[in-house]
Amino acid sequence: MARHISILLIIAVCLLVALGLTMLASTGYFVEDGRGEDYVTLRKQIVALVIGVMACGFFALLDYNKLFRWRWHIFAGAAAVLALVLIPGIGVTINGATRWLGAGAYRLQPSEIAKIALAICMAAWFATHETETTKLVRGFVQPGLIVALPVLLIGCEVDLGNALLAAMIGAGIMFVAGTRIVYLLIVLAGIATSLAAAVLYTPNRMERIIAVYNLEKYKDTWGLQQWVSWMAFGSGGIEGRGLGSGRMKLSYLPEAHTDFIFPMVGEELGLYGTAGTVLIFLVLVIAGMCISSYAPNRFGKLLGFGLTLMLGLEALLNMGVTTALLPNKGLPLPFVSYGGSSLIAAMIAVGILINIHRQGVHLNRGDLPIIRNNSRWTPQL
Secondary structure (H helix, E strand, O other): OHHHHHHHHHHHHHHHHHHHHHHHHHHHHHOHHHOHHHOHHHHHHHHHHHHHHHHHHHHHHOOOHHHHHOHHHHHHHHHHHHHHHOOOOOOEEEOOEEEEEEEOOEEEOHHHHHHHHHHHHHHHHHHHOHHHOOOHHHHHHHHHHHHHHHHHHHHHOOOHHHHHHHHHHHHHHHHHHOOOHHHHHHHHHHHHHHHHHHHHHOHHHHHHHHHHOOOOOOOOOOOHHHHHHHHHHHHHOOOOOOOOOOOOOOOOOOOOOOOOHHHHHHHHHHHHHHHHHHHHHHHHHHHHHHHHHOOOOHHHHHHHHHHHHHHHHHHHHHHHHHOOOOOOOOOOOOOOOOOHHHHHHHHHHHHHHHHHHHOOOOOOHHHOOEEEEOOEEEEOO
């Protein structure tokens, strides 16, 4: 099974991409800049998919150990691009948020690439300092500063969702690498304090948190998206209204083709569609974790874990937001939501995972050493 786990990963990714293109064809018709039958958003997503597949193939063939040697260059480049977004006149502002670089219809969201750079740098750090992971300085303070830089830069973009996700990726790698729990509790306290401060200084975030606990009261203001999202899931029922027959995309549900595409799956494909989507993501996470566990070195294990955690957490947070279990954070559903930067970054992560698997250590039952124990032969690792 371990020898073919990458095939399972590829199948899961293909199913999610196919679902995303299908739902985008359904919802993109009604997007304002889609101009009806032109399907501009669908065509842009296909272009991003082609670029993403090429990037996936490149990183699947590139020895992932080279990322170890290039770690600081990658991390510095990601931080520099994040900083560029904050410079007036360079960063692109959309809906009051400045998170993109580019011109016209072609834009890049650097935070998507920065999360991969963070996973690479953190995995390399703990691979280098394997014997010092329980120490205060090498195992907590210094890697904590590595995590803090992109988190702060993303937070300055007022992108609390991606900032939280980056912090969780860093903390997850620290936990798996062996950082002491008491240190991680300090990190969690710091993250909670930072988020609380950010919420207090950005009133609309506080309104979103309040709204999620009483959607009916705020259904005409801050809770509109999640309230309509609920209606979409309820409208779909068990079997769904049918592909293309959803009603909430008719300008009722804002961002139905991006962050809130999951409720469209629920409305048009029903419980079967949403449960199937969750199951595919579960398969993807299991495959990624299996690949990381069979990596030939510590860097590969931690990098594979970090990338899988990134994809799994982003999907989990998106589903939590669209089902009104979490405050609205504006995170896409990987491989499914419209967004070129998100799709390309996800495909890069998959390419690296495939490369880790190609170089992994795969044991058959016959490869395991056998010892004799009480007249019975049992395989031992």
